Every structure is written in structure tokens, then in C-alpha cells.
Amino acid sequence: MRHTRLPLLRTAAAAALLTVPVVLAPPSAAADSFSGQCEYPNAPYPGRPWSLQRVQLDELWSQSKGKGVRVAVIDTGVDVRNPQLKDAVDVKSGRNFLPKGLKDEDGDPIERGNENGTTDTVGHGTKVAGIIAARPADKTGFVGLAPEATIIPIQQNDAEGHGDTDTLAASIRHAVQAKADVINISQDTSDAAEPAPDLEAAVNEALEQEIVVVASAGNDGAGGNVKKTYPASYEGVLAVAASDRNNERASFSQSGDFVDVAAPGVDMISTVPRGGHCSDNGTSFSAPYVAGVAALIKAKHPDWTQRQIVAQIEQTAERTVAGHDRLVGWGVVDPVRALTEDDRPIESPRPREGLVKAEAPAAAEFPLGETADERNARLATYVAVGAAILVAGLGGTAVAIRDARARARGTGVRRGRTAT
Template identity: 85%
Template sequence: MGRHARVLTLAVAFLTAPVILTPPALAADGDDFSGQCEYPNANYPGRPWSLQRVLLDELWSQSKGKGVRVAVIDTGVDVKNPQLKDAVDVKSGRNLLPKGLKDENGDPVERGNENGTTDTVGHGTKVAGIIAARPAKDTGFVGLAPEATIIPIQQNDAEGNGNTETLAEAIRHAIREEADIINISQDTSEAVKPDPDLEAAVDEALAKEIVVVASAGNDGLGGNVKKTYPASYEGVLAVAASDRNNERASFSQSGDFVDVAAPGVDMISTVPRGGHCSDNGTSFSAPYVAGVAALIKAKNPTWTQRQIVAQIEQTAERTIAGHDRLVGWGVVDPVRALTEDDEPIESPAPEEGLGEARAPAAAAIPLGETPDERNARLGTYVAVGAAILVAGLGGAAVAIRDARRRARSGPPSGDVRSGHAAM
């Protein structure tokens, strides 16, 4: 039987007080992709909207992410999904959940495989699919970087048994496994800075030129503005969620720490045991950006992590100069990020990348005929008049001929003329 997806509550422990890592909104999935998600599920037949906005052929002519390693620190990555089977490096994976855990009923919690390839929640499997799912003939869904490699690190579960200690350990494991990109689709719900060891682990990754991508959070309803972690740490690429209109999704966290936005509404991706479901949240915006980072890294292997981040920020779609607290530098544009890369940059330029709007031109009001227009009009009149004259002359000739014939032969016997009977 399929296993139902549950809302993910991720807890991070401080030295003194717990911090909740908020999950994405509950998925609305199913065989018709609008009900509850089952594992396995049906394949999504078309191309999801988040990929329709990208010219994939043009994008992949630049890079497919080959050779780039992306660590997914999450609830595990299920390799039973055919699109992830060849995308995951199972030897480098790790399960960091504590042993001997019990749920709220006192029953043992399933930890899963020690290499991080068990995902009873489905969250990590969706995240991995957005980054690097391989193409398949029965679906239009595919990862943005379909030749990148996933490092599966199971650090949390549905009961929220992950904490700052396991998250920091997961980052350090990714460093040891030579990750190029680290994706963290978890965030704190309180604007309180966590245990300094987590920030230290992030700094270690940045020092190794690893791009660290983190979701901004889903507590943005009502204009709520606050910092979340690890997204708010200096150097982390913090990702908000955008909708089909390239505007901030209503739930997406706002704040000065937000760097860019990416699609995060009705996101189709892979689920455990096969098939696809849709879900919402910045948890799925972050891997979209991590996939773009993998493409840039594969194309420009000597670029620093800061240059890769700046490239994503600089080429994002934005309607104002500079940065704002809703979508940061704008909504990520994968094709621009891969094609407008002549020289690496260290930071985005506020005025660059914006198209200059032109004032609309007033409609021309004709005040009279030009000489050419007058000559054309007169020429038309002459041609039409000549045609009428020719037709008229031809008709007159026929009428004269017929009249002469009648005059020679006289009226026929018994003919009726002018309404009077013949005598």
C-alpha cells in the first residue's frame, strides 16, 4: 500500500532551547496531482510549469551539471524512483539520525538505510529530483541538472529528530565527500540565532568553495518578516519562493537576507518508490537554485562559490534596480545565468540586467495626402474609369447591332407591343 505524505516538523536543538525548522505546506497530490500523495504514485505526463519557463535545449547546450556533486541534507533520498537510481552516489551517503528513537506512541522510529537512501517522508526525494532527476520516457519532468550527482544525507525525519548538531555534522560530512553544492531545505521558525557550531560548519563549507543554498522559510503570510537560519548566515544563498507570475508566493518568507527567488508553487517532483507528486514551499525553490548552481559549476569549474552566487543574483529577473526583501535580486533565470557569463563577477550590479523602459510613442495623425498618395489615388481613378469606358462602348455596340437587325426583319406575327394586343 502507498504511504501518505505527512507534514514535516523539523526540530533543531539549541544549547538551551529548541528551534523548529518549518516544513513546506502540505502537499496536494495524487494520481490527478490534486489529492493526497501516495508512494509510489503515477507519473506526471506533461512538462511542469517550472520547467516550461525555461528553454531546456538552450540551457543544456551550455551544461547539464556533469561531474558536479550536490549534497541533499534532508529526510533521505529514495533510489527506488527510477529517475533517481543513477543520480545518487549511494557510497557517499550517510544516515545521521540518532539510534534508538521512538515516536510519540513509544514505538521505534524507522531509521532506514545507513547510506541515507531511505525516505519515508518524501521530502528529500522531491528535493533531489528537482536538482538531478534523469530524463524518463513517460514524463516531462526532469531535473535542471540531469547529469549532476546527489550525495544523500538523511539528517531529519517526520518526527523532527534532527537538530543543530546533526545539521552541522551533515554539512561536515558533505565537505568530506567533496560536495560542490549543499542544499538545505530546512529553516528555523524563530528569529533566534542557533548554536554557533552550525554557523561554524557553514563557514567551513564556504571556505572550501562550496555553494551553500538554503530555503528562506514559509512563514511569510501577512507580511511577516524575520530572519531564518541557516539561510540568514553570511555567504549562504537564501531562496524565497515565486509563483507563476514571477511574484513572491504568499507563504514565502521575506527579509533583507533573501537573495533570490525561484518557483515554489505546485512543484512536481519525484517521490519514494516511483512516480511524482506536487508540493509547495521554499523547500522546493532552494533545489531549483541548487540545480542552476550545479550547471554553472560544471561549465565554469574554476569559479569560486561567491562568483557562482553572484552570477545567479546578477542574471535573475527583476523589475527594480537592486535588491528587495520579497524576492531578493529577482527570480532566477537559468538560461541567462548560463549564457551571460563572459566574465565572473564578485557581486551583482544593481543597474545591470534591467531593460530600459521606453515611453510609448504617440500615434501619428495624418493631416493630408502626400504627393505620392495623391498620385496613387488619381492613378486608381484613371484605371477604373478606363475599364468602365471600355465596358460601356462594348455594350453600346451590341445594342446598335441588335436594333439594326430588328429594323430589317419587322415585328413578328402575333407579337405584343407596349401592352396592346395586335389587330
């Protein structure tokens, strides 16, 4: 689903950084439904989405289901009318930061929604929340990665892009007050504009409270475009790119040195307002995949710091090069490894560990069928037998010469005289 980017608000001097719009990162190619146009409500998705098929869910959930962990979804709201989200959302902690009295281009009032952030006319935030914590349900194989985590719904943006960096900063601060353990932000500033310092200050306040802050890297990476996006590129934020079914960077996913990890972001099935499911593309749906993993780790290791949780996700990601690259960061997130290779917390990922690398073929062995001692004994036998044959041969030659001489003497022929 594409959303219009609003023009940047800049001073003539261009040096002063003002409030700028934040946008719901639009996908490179929309995929609104798994079967035709997405409607609200929509039909339930009958199978298990590919992004979950790649995970051994039973093994994952034997370690953690995210129970007791609170995840703030700062987005377009979370529609609790979807049955899979009804019991996943803390309605009392929700908040709506959209300004009142909004009107569209025709001057008609724009539906703002409930004050507690539990309505969603766009569907974006409801999809994000479902990837994190949707409860299991009949007639569908879709479920959130952390199905016992709790969602804090914070409505801060809409399809027209009325959210800005001021409302985003206020939303982050509300998440801190609401005791969030993880914050998901599937948005970035319009045209990658660097916002006023207050947004970074709000992010730092959350980090100081040991809250894991996850943000989408953005979807303007087609053609190898490299640039920073905000708030994903702030220090301490876990920036998430999108990967495809081959565990490679999705073509639209934003690249840059700030990218920390990648996660599935293509053909992502999730919950939609009023019930059912739809499909969508974008780093907007990669970020909550990682936020769900963070919630699982937090539930299993409640004493770990936000930095340790982030390092654990980075360390256990699947990568094919040593260290970090600008396409997928430390690699594609592996939820099971993140929850099982966790003997002790780490502060930063180790480049050489966890590297997936093809092994060189071993040299073929020549099959002698005997040990070294057996081979030495065999060679010694060859020498001994050869010597015996040689001796026997020399002895036989001497006997033959002797016999020949004896026969010559027995003929009666005498040299120098003729018989008469």
C-alpha cells in the same frame, strides 16, 4: 506536507544559544499530489511541469547539464528506488545522521533507514533531489534541471523533527569531506531561533572550500511577516524565497533583507519514494531549483568561485526594481540567462543591469512625407511663385489703366467746346 515544530531548547537565562530543532519548512497550503492524495509509489506525471515550461531546456542544456558536479542534499534521505534517481545518487558517499533507537509518541520504534541515506519515509528529500538531478524517463516530462549532476544523499531529519542544529552541522561537514560542489539545505530552525555558533562555523567551512551553500528562506511569510531564518540568513548562504506562476512572491514565502533570489515554489512536481511523482509547495522546493542552476554553472565554469557563481545567479535573475528587495531578493532565477550571459565572472550583482522595465511610448511623428531639404525647397518655390503672381498682377493693372485712357480719347468728345 506539514511537520510538527518541536519546542525550542533554551536556558532560563535565554542568552545562551543551545542546540535547536531544524524543521522541514512546511508549506502554507499542502498540495501533496497532482491528482489526489500522494502515495509511495505514485503515478508518473505525464506532462512537463510549469516550472520547467518556463525554461528553454534545449538552450539551457546546450550550455551545461551539470556533468561531474556533486550536490549534497541534506534532508530526509533520497530514495534510490525511484528510477529517475537510481543513477543520479552516489550511494557510497551517503550518510545517515539520525540518532539510533528513536521512538514515536506511542513508544514504537521509528524507522531510521539505511546508513547511507538512501531511504526516505517522508518523501521530502526525494522531492528535493529530483528537482536538482532527476534523469529523463519515458512517460513523464519531469526531469531535473541538472540531469547529469550527482546527488550525495545525507539523511539528517525526519517527519518528527529529530534533526537538530548539531546533526545539521555534522551533515555539512560530511558534505565537505565528500567533495560536494553544492550543498542544498531545505530546512530552517524552529521558530527562526538563532542557533549555537557551531552551525555557522560549519557553513563557513564549506564556503572556504568554495562550495555553494543554498538554503530555503522558510514558509512563515504570510501576512507580510519579516524575520531572519537560519541557516539561510548566514553571510555567504544563497537564501531562496518561493515565487508563483506570475513570477511574484508566493504568499507563504518568508520575506527579509537576507533573501537573495526567488525560484518556483508553488505546485512543484518531483520524484517520490519507490517511483512516480507528486506535487508540493514551499521554499523547500525553490532552493533545489536554484541548486540545480548552481550545478549547471559549476560544470560550465569549474574555476569560478562560490561567490562568483552566486553573483551570476543573482545578476541574471528577472527583477522589476533596481537592486534588491526583501520579497524576492535580486529577482526570480532565470536559468537560461544564468548560463548564457556569462562572458566573465562577477563578484557581486550590479543593481541597474538586467532590470526589466516598461519603455515609455515614443512621441508620434507628424508625417510630412518629405525631408527637411525638400521642405525648404518647396517653401522657396511658394515664395517665388507668389512673387511672380504679384508682379503679374501689378503689370496687368497698369495695362488696363492705359487702355481705358486710350478709349476715352478716341470718342471725339472734347472738353470746353460743343460741336456745331
